[in-house]
Amino acid sequence: MKSTTINSKRSLLEKIRLLPYQEKGAAAIFILPFMIGFLLLNIFPIIYSFVISFMDYNTLKPLSEVSFIGFQNYFRIMDDPIALSAFVKSFQYTLVYVPGVMIFGFLLALLLNRTFALRGIARTMILMPYVANVVAVALIWSILLNPTNGPVNQFLSLLGVENLPLWLVGVDTALPTIALINVWQSLAFQTIVFLAAIQGVDKSLYEAAVIDGANKWQKIFHVTLPSISPTTFFLLVTSIIGSFQNYATVRMLTNGGPGNASRVISLNIYEEAFALNHYSYASAQAIVLFLIVLVLTIIQWKGQKRWVHY
């Protein structure tokens, strides 16, 4: 009996010792550090958030005093016009940001793919907003778009524009302005990925299209776009997910104002959790946001069969 146990222990140690010599074993060991980090820093917080969304952890009290309250935090969202409005604002933000960043990213990539003077410098310059600090970006744009004495409105005034936009302090203009500033800042990533994809398109396809009499636009619509559709799909999915997670720029530019005009759901979740200590309620909102993003991603995943060509 004792020798069997020793043998089994030896056998286990032997298996561990031999792991690096086996392809699957080596692979497992190599991804183990990432998996542990992923589980601890991503999966566990998500599970934790999910669990406390069913609790009454909505004051700054010790965890030992919280109890389960079922779906009450989820029902509360339905009765909270600010939270509902924040979800709508996030959708509105996405509707401006995603088309903006995709269309301008693609057009800029087409432009940068052409041969022109100082192309290298131009390619480097478009990266600058992407690597700029969000606080600096917010400060610069706040100065530029200052409705009372900012250079943008002064220029518009010179052009004879009478009802000058309030930009970041206007109820109707704050959210689209933030979205466009984010488009400007994020454009470099989309552009570079599009550029790499465009450069990977088989040249013979363009030659064949020219032989068939295709003009410049037909080549873009019938050769370039279908050829880079997997890249477009990837960028579309990540842009939509990123747009729902937007927090830093909104926080820096308007902090959700004026009133709640630019209060997107990420900001609302943060404020509920950390300014008001409504941890469970904020978690419920976060879970709903997660489900919305998940559903949108599944719809895109299913829909890709129609337009993505691998």
Add this chain to the structure above:
Amino acid sequence: MKRNTKVLLAVLLSVFMLTVVACGSNDDTSSESGAGASTESNESNESNDAVRKVTIFEDAKRSEEENLKKMYEDFTNETGIEVEMVVIPGDGIEIFKKIDVQLVTGDQTDVIRLSNPLLIQKYMNNGWLAPLDDVMAEDGYDAESIFGEFLREGDDGKTYVLPYQAGKWAVYYNKKIFDEAGVPYPSGYWTWDEYIETAKQLTDKNNGIYGSYMLDYDAYLYMLARQYEVEGYKEDGTSNYDDPKFAEALQFFGDLGNVHEIQPSWLEFKSSKLSWDGFMSGNYGMHFIGSWYSSLFADQATYPRDWEVGITQIPVPADGNGDNNFGVDSGYGINKSAANPDEAYEFIKWMAENQYKYAGDLPARVDLTEDQIAELFQDYSDSVNGEITAEDMNNALFTSDLGFVDEKIVGPAATEYGNIILQEGELYLVGQTSLEDTVQTIKQRADKAIEDAETDS
């Protein structure tokens, strides 16, 4: 050892270290409660290290202030207890978002400085502070006789906080702007109408000068109502924001910038991202603010200026029914999981009694003699090279005939209430909603927040 085995060991060691770092926590399982209750871990710390110390949360900016360092040095020299700052990134009340999370995760930092009544209420009533009654009784410390009305009690009737400051509001003014405009300095009893007229005389927008400067704190949006002593809550616990005085207060504040144009409008304040210390730029004639602001004038290193400052008492409504000043009290509490509760008790006691000597603010002590008050004001006067005399301070903050009311709306869901006033009030101030709609929305949202707070608690 074979190479592959070494690689395997290195990988496993990395994983182990990652796990340890990720799971690392300075949690202590001690469940001792009450200031002065020594924990086991504390004893073992002391046996390893003879130096007594106390830890306190500080925000990044404050942790660099010379006044603060000098105060802590003096405390250490007097008690032998070293002060270790736990610096939290961010300034002002922003740091409490991080402190909240730290406390929930069992942080053992000893002392929390609570800079307004809302924070005192929150930490005191949610059980994060150690009660002081037993240890004060054991020490024979009569806090009541020292701090009087400023000694707050929790919902359970216990004392958790020793107050170090009971600020009042005042009007600070830029003498250079007054001199250049040929306007006499304000002094003594005056009304808001006189304040507006004075500010109009000082305002010179072509040269970027405004006669007045006010901030974007919620209190400004209802200051007039508080002067009239209108409460934030009705007797049945619901919001009292539908009291006409709140509408009057909001309109009054909005008119200062939008109609009278004596100060940056809300729109200009927000779009230009004007700051809480904007008055120090020298572009504003008067600043209506709490007396905590006094310390900025003594700090010539951070705020170099070529103008002198004066102080006078706050204006009041002309009808004579709101002859009140207002302000907030601040205090120190001890974390219920403090690693060094004995030292923390010594610390908060010393700070509550002595901090006013360093910060240029008003003490929360009722036991000080007139001579001690005079000495305090004289010290402050010396620190600003006599620009403000001891008599000026005394007249503005102590000997005026004004009554005193709480500056903040304190009660259930007070933080939410303040945020709602700011969010909805802002829409009125930038001309997006009518006064009536604003009042109605604030009332509805505040009632809902109060109701939710009752459900949550």
